[in-house]
Amino acid sequence: MKCTACQMENIDGALFCEECGAKLEAVTFGKDAADEMSNEIATLMLTSSDGSMLEIPAKDEVVIGREDPISDVFPDLDLTELGGMDKGVSRKHAVIHRSGPNYTVEDMGSTNGTYINKKKLRPHTPQTIKPGDELRFGKLALMLQAA
Amino acid sequence: MKNGLNVRCILSKDTVLATDTEQAVYALVDIKAGSGTASGSMPANFSLVLDRSGSMDGEKMENLKEAVGYVVDHLSDNDLVSVTIFDDQVETLIPSQLAQNRHEIKAKLANVIARGGTQVSDGLKAGLAEVRKGLAKDRVNRILLLTDGQTWDDEDACLKLSEEAGKQGIAITSIGIGDEWNEKLLLQLAEQSRGNSHWIQNPISILDVFQQEVEGMQAVAAMNLRVTARMSRGVKPYKVYVTAPMIVDVSSKAVNNSTVMTELGSLDGKKGQSLLIEARIPAQKTGQFRIGQVEVTYDIPSQGITGRTVKTDLFVALTKDAAAATKVNAEVMNLVEKVSAFKLQTRALTEAAAGNIAAATQKLQSAATVLLNLGEEDLAEAAEREILSLKRTGALTSAGTKKLEYGTRKLTQVMTQAIK
Numbered sequence: 001m002k003c004t005a006c007q008m009e010n011i012d013g014a015l016f017c018e019e020c021g022a023k024l025e026a027v028t029f030g031k032d033a034a035d036e037m038s039n040e041i042a043t044l045m046l047t048s049s050d051g052s053m054l055e056i057p058a059k060d061e062v063v064i065g066r067e068d069p070i071s072d073v074f075p076d077l078d079l080t081e082l083g084g085m086d087k088g089v090s091r092k093h094a095v096i097h098r099s100g101p102n103y104t105v106e107d108m109g110s111t112n113g114t115y116i117n118k119k120k121l122r123p124h125t126p127q128t129i130k131p132g133d134e135l136r137f138g139k140l141a142l143m144l145q146a147a
Numbered sequence: 148m149k150n151g152l153n154v155r156c157i158l159s160k161d162t163v164l165a166t167d168t169e170q171a172v173y174a175l176v177d178i179k180a181g182s183g184t185a186s187g188s189m190p191a192n193f194s195l196v197l198d199r200s201g202s203m204d205g206e207k208m209e210n211l212k213e214a215v216g217y218v219v220d221h222l223s224d225n226d227l228v229s230v231t232i233f234d235d236q237v238e239t240l241i242p243s244q245l246a247q248n249r250h251e252i253k254a255k256l257a258n259v260i261a262r263g264g265t266q267v268s269d270g271l272k273a274g275l276a277e278v279r280k281g282l283a284k285d286r287v288n289r290i291l292l293l294t295d296g297q298t299w300d301d302e303d304a305c306l307k308l309s310e311e312a313g314k315q316g317i318a319i320t321s322i323g324i325g326d327e328w329n330e331k332l333l334l335q336l337a338e339q340s341r342g343n344s345h346w347i348q349n350p351i352s353i354l355d356v357f358q359q360e361v362e363g364m365q366a367v368a369a370m371n372l373r374v375t376a377r378m379s380r381g382v383k384p385y386k387v388y389v390t391a392p393m394i395v396d397v398s399s400k401a402v403n404n405s406t407v408m409t410e411l412g413s414l415d416g417k418k419g420q421s422l423l424i425e426a427r428i429p430a431q432k433t434g435q436f437r438i439g440q441v442e443v444t445y446d447i448p449s450q451g452i453t454g455r456t457v458k459t460d461l462f463v464a465l466t467k468d469a470a471a472a473t474k475v476n477a478e479v480m481n482l483v484e485k486v487s488a489f490k491l492q493t494r495a496l497t498e499a500a501a502g503n504i505a506a507a508t509q510k511l512q513s514a515a516t517v518l519l520n521l522g523e524e525d526l527a528e529a530a531e532r533e534i535l536s537l538k539r540t541g542a543l544t545s546a547g548t549k550k551l552e553y554g555t556r557k558l559t560q561v562m563t564q565a566i567k
Contacts, residue, residue, distance in 0.1 A: 011169070011170060011171045011427065012164075012166055012168055012169070012170035012171065013160075013163060013170030013171035013172055013428075014171045015159060015171075015173065015475070015480060015483050015484075016483060016484060016487040016517075019513075020491075020513040020516075021484075021487045021488065021490075021491050021513045021514065021516065021517040022513075022516075023484075023520075025473070026473060027473050027474070027475040027480065028473050028474050028475065029474070029475060029476075029477040029480070047417075047418070049560070050359075050362065050417075051362065051363075051366060051415065051417030051418050052417070053417065117521065117522035118522035118523070118524065119522060130477035130478065130481075131477060131478040131481075132477060132478045132480075132481030132482065133481075134522070146155070146177075146478060147153075147179070
């Protein structure tokens with residue numbers, strides 16, 4: 001398999017060029033039940049730099065934000081414990097949608113924005129997310145992982 | 148499995164094209180504490196080995212004392228602690244003891260003043276002796292080594308000590324402050340002993356790193372973690388990378404013909420561990436092909452679990468349907484890309500060290516492109532700056548080298564840049 005960027009010949013099946021690191025072939029992302037050989041069923045979770053883990057509830061819509069009983073805001077995933085207040089997480093910051101095996105995240109017009117792998121999302125425009133992505137709500141960065 | 152670990156083995160592709168040549172496949176072995184596994188039930192055996200050389204004077208020493216105070220306050224009464232300080236002489240300030248006389252430990256530390264040169268191996272040797280006093284299978288045995296200077300002609304002695312430490316299950320976490328120390332040495336000390344390594348630019352962050360270290364020890368969920376992969380006939384394991392707490396290429400030690408075997412030390416129950424195996428499978432006809440079997444073995448001393456094993460078979464489907472063979476697992480792809488950035492950076496630094504400026508520049512350029520694709524703009528810029536430095540002076544900068552060495556190794560960690 002020849003790298004189109006640097007013309008280096010790579011072994012078949014290689015994902016990235018050994019010489020220049022370029023992606024070698026067009027791929028599609030997929031994940032179904034047969035994709036994993038696991039001894040436990042996988043769900044998604046968010047991990048913070050201090051190792052705290054938050055499991056994403058098995059719902060079709062999961063609101064992420066900061067709990068505020070005074071304004072009657074109770075998000076499904078409350079980021080207060082992870083320093084959400086200081087790190088600029090809005091009360092209703094973003095929502096994760098689930099559709100079968102696929103997930104998207106949508107910024108709900110938050111003050112400090114939502115980022116996937118350091119790219120800022122346009123408000124109210126869902127973007128696909130996958131395990132290994134870094135999600136950032138304001139300044140709070142979390143890694144999306146399969147549990 | 149109750150109270151055990153959760154092991155997942157995932158291939159880059161479940162379905163690949165059946166061809167008449169050999170091809171590459173990537174397998175991710177991901178290990179996490181199971182839901183019933185209690186973290187933090189293992190007491191620590193912790194040895195602090197601290198540089199007190201003249202250059203540590205001022206802000207560094209003040210922050211260091213505060214950080215050691217934090218450690219002492221946050222260890223349990225059941226944990227063992229010792230403090231060794233070194234310049235060109237060594238002093239065992241606190242011999243190994245239960246972390247109970249907190250005031251006394253802090254008072255002794257308060258009297259330490261910075262002086263003298265830097266001789267890491269003597270400090271490490273004395274610290275290792277302290278940790279050995281309390282060495283036990285049901286303790287998390289660890290050394291934290293902190294320095295801000297180039298050690299004086301004793302690198303080999305240091306490496307010998309870290310190798311011995313690794314064999315005894317004692318992990319060394321090495322920490323360098325500022326820009327005037329040898330990152331290759333500190334990284335090797337950590338890699339050989341299955342520990343971690345940190346670069347601290349600002350002394351204020353000493354506390355953050357010490358805090359992380361204490362929390363990491365308290366989160367240990369399993370010990371003596373070992374991964375063995377036995378490949379089917381004709382399958383050749385090619386490269387093996389450990390990905391936590393940083394990316395380490397363990398291929399030369401781990402791969403032996405058709406078997407991969409690597410010791411991973413203790414498992415941080417909060418962060419987990421994973422291994423990336425790149426293998427070559429032989430030409431195959433269509434149908435299911437068994438690549439091999441992955442076996443994960445571990446102990447959980449607090450639960451009386453010794454040598455528990457989880458086995459997973461790896462199968463790939465071979466097809467003539469080109470469209471079906473384009474489907475890639477996103478998690479594995481992401482990891483392979485991060486490892487690719489790490490490899491390019493490593494090769495760039497090797498070329499630069501050998502004086503091959505053109506080759507180093509080219510590799511740095513490629514690394515910058517991959518880092519940008521990964522959204523790591525900060526690291527990509529660092530690579531660009533080093534390209535300029537190569538053009539102007541024919542050499543890399545010390546700070547830039549450290550940034551790339553540590554940054555690309557820790558691409559698998561969330562926001563370690565918090566430590567600056």
